[in-house]
Amino acid sequence: xxxSVRVRIAPSxxxxxxxxxxxxxxYNYLFARQTGGVFILRIDDTDAKRSSDAxxxxxxxSFRWMGLDWDEGYGAGGACGxxxxxERLGLYQAHAEKLLADGHAYRCWCTPAELDxxxxxxxxxxxxxxxxxxxxxxxxxxxxxxERSGAPYVLRFRSPREGSVDFSDLVRGDLSVDATELDDLxxxxxxxxxxxxxxxxxxxxxxxxxxxxRGADHLYNTHRQIxxxxxxxxxxxxxxxxxxxxNPDRSKLGKRSGAVFVGDYAAQGYLPEAVVNFLALLxxxxxxxxxxxxxxxxxxxxSLERVNKANAVxxxxxxxxxxxxxxxxxxxEDLAARCVPFLTDGGFVAPDDVDRxxxxxxxxxEQERLKTLAEAPEALDFFFAAEVTPAPKLLIAKKQSPAxxxxxxxxxxxxxxxxxxxxxxxxxxxxxxLASDLGWKAGQLFMPxxxxxxxxxxxxxxxxxxxxxxxxxxxxxxEAAAAALAASIE
RNA sequence: GCCCCCAUCGUCUAGUGGCCCAGGACGCAGGCCUUUCAAGCCUGUAACGCGGGUUCGAUUCCCGCUGGGGGCGCCA
Numbered sequence: 001x002x003x004s005v006r007v008r009i010a011p012s013x014x015x016x017x018x019x020x021x022x023x024x025x026x027y028n029y030l031f032a033r034q035t036g037g038v039f040i041l042r043i044d045d046t047d048a049k050r051s052s053d054a055x056x057x058x059x060x061x062s063f064r065w066m067g068l069d070w071d072e073g074y075g076a077g078g079a080c081g082x083x084x085x086x087e088r089l090g091l092y093q094a095h096a097e098k099l100l101a102d103g104h105a106y107r108c109w110c111t112p113a114e115l116d117x118x119x120x121x122x123x124x125x126x127x128x129x130x131x132x133x134x135x136x137x138x139x140x141x142x143x144x145x146x147e148r149s150g151a152p153y154v155l156r157f158r159s160p161r162e163g164s165v166d167f168s169d170l171v172r173g174d175l176s177v178d179a180t181e182l183d184d185l186x187x188x189x190x191x192x193x194x195x196x197x198x199x200x201x202x203x204x205x206x207x208x209x210x211x212x213x214r215g216a217d218h219l220y221n222t223h224r225q226i227x228x229x230x231x232x233x234x235x236x237x238x239x240x241x242x243x244x245x246x247n248p249d250r251s252k253l254g255k256r257s258g259a260v261f262v263g264d265y266a267a268q269g270y271l272p273e274a275v276v277n278f279l280a281l282l283x284x285x286x287x288x289x290x291x292x293x294x295x296x297x298x299x300x301x302x303s304l305e306r307v308n309k310a311n312a313v314x315x316x317x318x319x320x321x322x323x324x325x326x327x328x329x330x331x332x333e334d335l336a337a338r339c340v341p342f343l344t345d346g347g348f349v350a351p352d353d354v355d356r357x358x359x360x361x362x363x364x365x366e367q368e369r370l371k372t373l374a375e376a377p378e379a380l381d382f383f384f385a386a387e388v389t390p391a392p393k394l395l396i397a398k399k400q401s402p403a404x405x406x407x408x409x410x411x412x413x414x415x416x417x418x419x420x421x422x423x424x425x426x427x428x429x430x431x432x433x434l435a436s437d438l439g440w441k442a443g444q445l446f447m448p449x450x451x452x453x454x455x456x457x458x459x460x461x462x463x464x465x466x467x468x469x470x471x472x473x474x475x476x477x478x479e480a481a482a483a484a485l486a487a488s489i490e
Numbered sequence: 491g492c493c494c495c496c497a498u499c500g501u502c503u504a505g506u507g508g509c510c511c512a513g514g515a516c517g518c519a520g521g522c523c524u525u526u527c528a529a530g531c532c533u534g535u536a537a538c539g540c541g542g543g544u545u546c547g548a549u550u551c552c553c554g555c556u557g558g559g560g561g562c563g564c565c566a
Contacts, residue, residue: 012566047565112564119563128492128562154564172495181493181562189564196566219494220561243496243559250558278502281515285503289514308503311559315501318516328529368529431525446525458527 005037006210008073009063010044010200013055016261017062019314020215020245020253023279027242028213029068030280030302040207041073043084046199056084062262066272067295080207085199092194095202095232096155096187104231105187107153108135109146131156131184152190157198157228159184165223170211170240171307177223185224201225205234213304216241216311217252240304243283244311253314265319269342269374271330274323282312292325324371336363339376346377348384358383361468365460381455383469388455388477392488395451395481397444402489405448406482408438412449413478422471427463452481 009025011017017025032039041063043056060075072078082088099105108131115131122129136158138146146153159182166176187198194202200221204212212222219241229236245253253260259268265275277293285308286293286301293301327335336359343349349359362383363376370379382388396405415430435445446462453474459465466474 010566014566044566108564115563123491126491130562152564175494177494183562186564191564193564195564200566215560216495217560218566221566223494241495246559248501252560281502283502287504289504291502291515310496312503313501315516318502321516324529366528369527428525435525441525443525450526456527460527462525 004210005032005035006040006208007032007037007213008040008042008204008207008209009070010042010203011059012044012047013052013059015055015058016263017059018253018260019262019265019275019279020260022062022066022262022275023245023282024213024215024242025063025068026066026276026279026298027284027302027304027307029070030298031211031213031304032071033299034302037210038072039068039070040078040080040209041070041076041083042203042207043074043086044196044199045084045086046193046196048086048193058263062266065262065266066276085194085203088199088203089192089194091206092188092199092202093192096194096198099157099187099231100155102231103158105155105157106136107143107147108156108184108186109151109153110134128181129183133184136184154186154190155188156184157187157231159224160227165226167222167226167236167239169222170238170304171243172216172241172309175219175223177220182224182227187228197221197225198228201228201232201234204237205229205232209237211238211240213240213242216244240307243308245282245314246311248313250311250313267374269372269376270319270323271326271338271373274319274326277326278319278322281318282314283308292322320371327370327373328368332360332364332367335367336360339363339373339380342373342376343380343384348377348381358468365464365468369460382453382459385455387480388453390451390455390481390484392485394457395448395485397440397448400440400444402485404438406485406489408434408440408445409448409452409478409482409485411438412445413475413482416466416471416478417475419471422467424463424467427466431463448481449478453477 007028009021009028011021011025029039031037041060045056056074063070070076072080073083085092096105100107110131118132119129135143135153135156160179162179164176164178165182166174168174185197186195188194203209222239222241226236247253259265262275266272273294276295276298280293280298280302281291284302284306287306290297290301330338336356340349340354340359343354343359349355362380366376366379370376395409396402397408400408412431412434415434416427419426419430431445431449432442435442438445447457450459450462450465451457453469454465469477
């Protein structure tokens with residue numbers, strides 16, 4: 001297994017996992033699992049401005065939530081550690097010195113302000129900005145003077161000036177960029193921190209990454225990284241650039257469209273299974289008509305060859321549908337357990353005082369109605385509320401008078417109170433009998449009763465609801481509803 | 491502005507020269523079922539961006555255009 005697949009996901013610790021990065025992680029995971037390879041997690045935290053342990057945990061939490069476990073890397077150990085770039089500075093420094101010594105890199109003293117002015121000028125002249133290699137052209141004396149001055153400097157990579165940088169992408173085919181388009185990019189910042197493109201190349205090589213699978217927004221970075229890797233004498237990994245996820249307006253998925261973090265979807269009551277399934281289908285398809293996949297099924301069905309090139313709009317409606325599919329697919333016990341956090345947040349049940357049986361029976365009635373877990377509090381409110389307050393108007397049966405409706409409510413209460421057994425069949429027989437005695441259609445009677453015991457017009461089936469609610473609650477609510485209707489008639 | 495990439499129903503997509511007057515899914519509309527709402531089932535709606543080629547024949551190949559996207563940081 002010396003040449004087995006090794007892939008990595010390298011998030012920067014921003015506290016939240018962007019769904020685009022989640023999709024990239026998923027594809028890396030699927031590819032690794034399918035090939036029997038190794039899935040590695042590296043923390044790319046070379047931007048010291050934003051990097052705390054808490055931020056890392058936030059990102060890792062989302063990976064775990066999706067079920068993407070990594071074999072090697074941050075928190076899992078491995079032979080290529082440490083897996084946090086801020087702890088690998090010595091390695092980058094050694095490579096920087098090597099490039100400096102062999103002329104592939106040079107010091108640059110240009111200040112951010114100077115560069116900014118240059119960029120603006122280039123823009124004014126309507127041409128692409130490229131670092132003019134000012135500091136490369138310094139005379140030995142000038143260079144010595146700057147070095148003596150102790151002024152801060154960065155290290156720039158000396159990009160090739162001729163030819164082109166070519167590679168064959170696993171999803172997009174042959175790609176080429178003319179060397180004249182390449183800039184002398186900064187590889188080490190003032191202060192010694194490496195930049196993304198530099199640290200990434202070194203780590204991918206040192207961690208023996210065989211396939212770099214990342215978003216298409218990195219396409220140009222690949223053209224910039226290849227010369228660096230070559231200058232360092234590294235073997236190149238294979239590359240696969242994934243189509244971008246976009247907003248409905250086709251722009252790169254970002255803040256402007258609301259929820260973009262995995263955590264947002266968890267909070268909105270989406271199941272990880274649905275999110276994973278949905279993300280997998282954005283940019284990839286199995287070649288047949290299957291749409292619902294477990295993570296394991298994805299592992300065997302996935303293939304880089306079937307990844308698309310065109311960007312994909314992140315379509316909430318399809319996610320919602322898939323979420324419903326999964327909600328209906330899990331066991332009632334499982335669903336009830338998943339609803340608990342939302343119910344406790346809504347104040348409907350106390351975390352440590354949940355009547356599991358009652359909760360399970362109530363959830364069972366809403367299972368095929370819920371689109372998200374977050375809907376549970378509102379959907380189940382009447383099961384947990386001390387009382388419901390139906391609008392008197394809704395207690396009046398269709399095509400019947402207020403007085404007649406009041407009578408029906410009272411009779412229903414009386415008859416139900418006398419039932420020997422509180423079961424679906426007995427309740428149904430009782431109420432259908434009442435409707436028939438009244439000369440009403442069943443629906444005419446059932447709707448007011450539904451409103452009386454739940455407070456709303458859209459609910460699970462009436463008899464099941466009464467069974468779960470129990471006789472006591474049902475009778476109390478019928479009584480209260482009758483009183484409310486009576487009051488409104490006067 | 492410059493460079494690169496992409497282009498099938500509103501959306502996710504199948505399609506690799508004839509099987510396609512383009513298939514599936516979500517959505518939407520209608521129907522069935524039915525005590526409401528759902529779920530389920532059925533039916534319908536809707537697309538190959540445009541113009542040139544190549545070919546007996548183009549959604550499929552080539553070129554151009556148009557449109558869209560990404561990149562152009564001492565962010566990743």
